Amino acid sequence: MKNRRDFLRNAFGLGAGLAAAPRLLVAQEHADGSMNMAHERHRAERGGKTVLVETPDVAQLPWRMVGGMKEFHLVAEPVKQELIPGKVVNLWGYNGSVPGPTIQVNQGDRVRIIVDNHLPEPTSMHWHGFEIPIEMDGAPGSSQDPIPPGGRFVYEFTLRQAGTFFYHSHLAMQEMMGMIGVFIMHPKEAYDPPVDKDFAIILQEFAILPNNPIPNSMNMEFNWLTFNGKAGPATTPLIVRLNDRVRLRFINLGMDHHPIHVHGHTVAITGTEGGRQPKATWGPKNTVLVGVAEAYDVEFVANNPGDWMVHCHLPHHMMNQMSSMVGPMTRGSDGMPAGLSMEEGMGMLRNGNATSEENGPSVGRGMGVGSTREQAMGNGPLSADQAVQSMPGMQHEGMKTAAPEVSKDANSVPGFPQDAFMEGPAMAMDKMVEKPETYGLRPGWSGFMQGMMTFLRVLPPEMYDKVTALRERQKATSEPRPGIEHQHQG
Ligand SMILES: [Cu+2]
Numbered sequence: 001m002k003n004r005r006d007f008l009r010n011a012f013g014l015g016a017g018l019a020a021a022p023r024l025l026v027a028q029e030h031a032d033g034s035m036n037m038a039h040e041r042h043r044a045e046r047g048g049k050t051v052l053v054e055t056p057d058v059a060q061l062p063w064r065m066v067g068g069m070k071e072f073h074l075v076a077e078p079v080k081q082e083l084i085p086g087k088v089v090n091l092w093g094y095n096g097s098v099p100g101p102t103i104q105v106n107q108g109d110r111v112r113i114i115v116d117n118h119l120p121e122p123t124s125m126h127w128h129g130f131e132i133p134i135e136m137d138g139a140p141g142s143s144q145d146p147i148p149p150g151g152r153f154v155y156e157f158t159l160r161q162a163g164t165f166f167y168h169s170h171l172a173m174q175e176m177m178g179m180i181g182v183f184i185m186h187p188k189e190a191y192d193p194p195v196d197k198d199f200a201i202i203l204q205e206f207a208i209l210p211n212n213p214i215p216n217s218m219n220m221e222f223n224w225l226t227f228n229g230k231a232g233p234a235t236t237p238l239i240v241r242l243n244d245r246v247r248l249r250f251i252n253l254g255m256d257h258h259p260i261h262v263h264g265h266t267v268a269i270t271g272t273e274g275g276r277q278p279k280a281t282w283g284p285k286n287t288v289l290v291g292v293a294e295a296y297d298v299e300f301v302a303n304n305p306g307d308w309m310v311h312c313h314l315p316h317h318m319m320n321q322m323s324s325m326v327g328p329m330t331r332g333s334d335g336m337p338a339g340l341s342m343e344e345g346m347g348m349l350r351n352g353n354a355t356s357e358e359n360g361p362s363v364g365r366g367m368g369v370g371s372t373r374e375q376a377m378g379n380g381p382l383s384a385d386q387a388v389q390s391m392p393g394m395q396h397e398g399m400k401t402a403a404p405e406v407s408k409d410a411n412s413v414p415g416f417p418q419d420a421f422m423e424g425p426a427m428a429m430d431k432m433v434e435k436p437e438t439y440g441l442r443p444g445w446s447g448f449m450q451g452m453m454t455f456l457r458v459l460p461p462e463m464y465d466k467v468t469a470l471r472e473r474q475k476a477t478s479e480p481r482p483g484i485e486h487q488h489q490g
Contacts (some may be wrong), residue, residue: 047195050090051113053104053184053218053249056199056236056437056454057228061101061181062232069110069156072103074125076147076169076179077118078173083224084234085432089206089213091229092169092177098229099202100167100181107162107188115147115356119174122146125155126170127183128293129273138170146171162187163275164200164249164295176217178204178229191276195299196244201227203312203452205254209319217247220255225317225451232449233429237437238310238456239471240302241464246456247299248310252290258317258452261287262298262415265456271297287313302458307441312452320450370467 052060063070079093105111115125124146126138136157140146147153162185169179180199204226207219215224227235240246246271250260268282271294288296311318410416428447430438438445440463443479449455459467459486 018380025387049223050186050190051181051195051198053102053198053200054072054238055099055102055182055228055232056201056238057230058097058099058182058202059095059101061095061103067348069112069170070105071112071114073114073116074100074181075116075118075166076123076125079178081116081229083226085230085429087231087321088320088400089208089215089224089225091206091215092174092179093229094179094181094303098178099204101181102182102184102200104184104186105159106186106445107159108290109185110158114152114169115155115357116152117147117149120149122171123150123172123174123179124153124307126168127155127157127162129161130159130165131161132159140170143481148203159185161185161275164251164297165275166202166253166273166295168253173217175253176206176255177215178206180204180251182249182251184249187276191270193245195247196250197238197239197240197302198247200249200251201454202229203227203254203258203260204229205256206318208321222254222256222317223319223321225319226313227452227454231451232311232453233433233446235454236435237307237441237454238463239467240456240458241439242302242305242458242460244302244458245299246302247297248371248456249295249297250290251295252292254292256314256317257289257291258312258314259289260296260310260452261313262300262310262456264304264306264458265302265308267298267300269296270299271295287489302456305458305460307445308458309449310454310456316452318453345433400442436467436474439467439470 035338061072061074063072064470065071074094076092076094077096079091079096079098080088081093081098082088082089091098097340103113113125118122122140124138124140126135130137136155137143138155144153165183165185167181167183171179180202182202184200205222206215206226207217207222208215208224220371224231232237238246238248248262248267249271250258251273252258264283266286267288269285269288270282271277273293276297285298288298290296365471407413428444430441430443430446433446437457457467
């Protein structure tokens, strides 16, 4: 891997991470067919002002010009992905990433996308909402044969639309393993009014048993909720300058609809998965329900300084690893009830392991809800010493774990505990998720960021310049991000 990265860096002149900053990867074909990618601020090919769409935590997919077509290369493959520090799970994605790398083109472009299947089973790629010939639609079995393991399909089309689109596997269970990516078509004429910052966020959900790295794609209740493949507090904050006009593009592919809430600002829905919406439809909103397979663009002027939360408002989607009994489990010595297996102790499965005959039908809504074997457990607050011992790696200064947060008579209050002993507000990990975009956040912030949650940081000029300088410095030193690993394979 190291050698490959070095090779890529040398071959392509890549010294920087690709995910963070607003810039377009311009690939130029050289005589020897190699790519020389320069990072440039995106300029619309015709007219007005269009900025590159940032997809925090997800790379941009480079392309090269071949015979008048922009050629992209996607590899469908298993991915190991870290949702938050220490939580590495097995997902399926593209080019080493979930979501797959972001594709950005201009309206009118001719595009070729080479899709290689490195999965152990057939797949096919659907271009969601694209008005393209049926042969290119990626519907397995009807518009094309599924791409076999080890196989390849080359998609070619001309793009006449503009807006927020996405690509995804058209095999349903593969979707629930992560197989989606952003596909932006920039309009020929820049939208009016133009924005200064433009972000896209893919909403995904996974059901992953504690201590298990593989999502249960049949589940109907989810305990890992992600923005661009990261759960809070590992999501990278959106950085804008005070009074920037901002567009946020939300894309949902999962089993739930997500009401995405933007703090501190009133927004307007300016686009959907069907493209730009007429101005006459722009009403004030601050929560946007992003349904399954939908996309919503919202716009606003970021005129309210602060570190504002942007999050899904479903309470269960504002947590990590939510499951019955997991609170006590995280407290080490308090442990799970004696005499039960972990699965039972977690209230998740009954009658054996996930694949036992008895459990077949219950694997769906089995995550705690309605479990007949849930245990009543007294949750005694940990002492500070116990907390330090039982949670190595966690940040202890600024941590809100111990007794003071819980009233003396807490155990006599019906319903207690709720958030106090979820994995919740207890554990801050500011240091573990530190990056330029988190510079200057209130100490202990990370203990309160989970699930589908990130910050919109509306920064006054001085602070904005400071964070921007830190990002530039990091770019100059960091490793290439997933998304470019496979550019020249096959
Ligand atoms: Cu949600």
